[in-house]
Amino acid sequence: MKRKAIGEQLLQKDIRPSFPRLRVMEYLFKNRNHPTVDEIYRELVQEMPTLSKTTVYNTLALFEEAGLVRRVASSENEARYDAFIEDHGHFRCESCGVLYDFTIRLEKAEEEGLDNFEIRKRDILYQGLCPRCRNSGIKKLIIDKGGYR
Amino acid sequence: MKRKAIGEQLLQKDIRPSFPRLRVMEYLFKNRNHPTVDEIYRELVQEMPTLSKTTVYNTLALFEEAGLVRRVASSENEARYDAFIEDHGHFRCESCGVLYDFTIRLEKAEEEGLDNFEIRKRDILYQGLCPRCRNSGIKKLIIDKGGYR
């Protein structure tokens, strides 16, 4: 998304498109790897030397309230953010820590016991091993047993 | 689960069943509402006045490593724990903050793009309004508009 389009999106939500806000939103659109506040800050402070983390916090809270981004569920102590898009799942590799997106369709899922609930947000977090770490793990095991050279 | 059975479960994992450990595990079995460390501590310190939060942290980390409990994914800054049971979903009410469990069957879910991943853990977190808050919200709206007395 172009910077101008982002500005218009912000204006639609009555958010003045200041430069820091534009850049935070642009960063989230370009980096779909669920960055932390610190990651966003460290990247943007390079071009905005006076940027403070408080502004990043303020901006993300503002965006979240407006429904433009969401804080994704995780098992960590640090918040991670995501430019809001339709429901999708996150897979976190326990070995290398990389976060993967995957599409998930839950129409067929039986959500027993939620008959009268109003569902506004679905967070799906899987954990395990990504293909790369899984393979290297298997190789390592074989090597340990002397099966390979 | 009885305290003795919990002790045996700990021994199976080579964890000495000290009193603090027994009580933390027992608390998790009785309170399936995904308590925070602070909630566990505040409850247990009443019967163990010398208990420290460090011990609760140590104990939970030990249990998690042994696969007895898991830290559930959330959008908060505070860790929440769960005695490990089979996959189920969590619903958090945005209004009253209560966490609900629901059963979810994902056999039919299409998990596109995870063909070669090893899935070890699934966290499903929904957010929205629980029936009670949803209804009170509707009522409030009507009252505000003068529809009710």
Add this chain to the structure above:
DNA sequence: GTTCCTGCAAAAGCTTTGCAGAAGA
């Protein structure tokens, strides 16, 4: 001129670490 935005500094809250004394094997 008034409101909104930014950013520094301090405070707050959760978690981890270091260490020493106590308890258990």
Add this chain to the structure above:
DNA sequence: TCTTCTGCAAAGCTTTTGCAGGAAC
């Protein structure tokens, strides 16, 4: 005795708050 466990105190990190200067309208 030797290892393990507990808990105090301090440190570390992330996040929030208060406030003042500056920018935008």
